[in-house]
Amino acid sequence: MMMIRIPTAFMEEWAKEHVKALVVGALEAARELLVEFTYSIALVGGGACILLWLGGWDKGKKWAGILLMVNVLIKFLLG
Numbered sequence: 001m002m003m004i005r006i007p008t009a010f011m012e013e014w015a016k017e018h019v020k021a022l023v024v025g026a027l028e029a030a031r032e033l034l035v036e037f038t039y040s041i042a043l044v045g046g047g048a049c050i051l052l053w054l055g056g057w058d059k060g061k062k063w064a065g066i067l068l069m070v071n072v073l074i075k076f077l078l079g
Contacts, residue, residue, distance in 0.1 A: 031078050042071035 046064040053060025 038074045042067045
């Protein structure tokens with residue numbers, strides 16, 4: 001049986017590249033999840049605030065606007 005020797009420097013470089021790609025991919029997925037989650041919160045929370053404003057809660061319109069602006073800010077910052 002013939003043994004093939006792979007230089008350790010090659011293996012280290014290969015491992016570094018793959019770990020870096022894995023970490024970058026995980027961070028991009030987390031960013032995408034955060035952006036979509038804030039959109040869901042703004043949509044549901046803003047709708048609830050508007051309904052409560054129609055029901056008589058004076059600050060409902062204000063909080064719906066705040067939720068919308070936070071969503072826009074997070075989308076702007078995270079892309």
